[in-house]
């Protein structure tokens with residue numbers, strides 16, 4: 001079974017994280033979830049979802065999901081010897097982006113990203129801010145040069161989205177493509 005970690009930070013757009021988690025658990029991928037304090041708060045503010053209760057209710061149907069404490073450095077996912085197939089920070093705040101690009105691993109999200117980089121495994125960052133300042137851009141460039149995928153929450157419009165879900169699915173479909181997970185969440189150009 002593939003294993004991925006989803007890091008949810010306090011940037012706007014936690015709906016993307018929710019949608020990605022739903023897709024992954026249905027596709028029999030084991031999903032570890034780590035959220036920052038502000039990640040949980042912004043999620044509740046934007047979607048009225050309480051992360052703990054939502055994961056608890058998903059767990060009744062799917063066994064392949066686990067919420068990790070952001071301060072638990074004893075977690076399996078903090079170690080390079082525990083092989084994850086992907087670490088996805090979605091949405092990624094500029095604060096967490098700065099920590100990761102500077103090797104500051106003081107919580108489990110930054111540590112899991114740091115491990116993915118050192119082990120040369122899949123790290124996908126979904127940054128959310130607008131406009132970006134030079135620090136944000138330099139941090140993204142640095143991570144990109146190290147092999148991370150910078151995949152901004154920037155849906156295309158050529159698939160003619162009609163709903164908010166169509167827009168969200170476009171970004172989630174792109175992430176699944178990068179993880180080599182089959183999906184038909186958006187109409188691929190040329191198909």
Ligand SMILES: Cc1cc2nc3c(=O)[nH]c(=O)nc-3n(C[C@H](O)[C@H](O)[C@H](O)COP(=O)(O)O)c2cc1C
Pocket residue numbers: 008009010011012036037038039042045092093094095096128129130
């Ligand atoms: C409603 C709300 C929306 C926010 N949106 C963003 C955002 O889109 N991008 C960002 O970098 N920070 C955003 N922030 C600020 C971050 O939550 C804040 O910088 C926080 O310290 C990030 O810490 P974290 O990465 O540990 O979650 C937002 C804050 C609030 C309250």
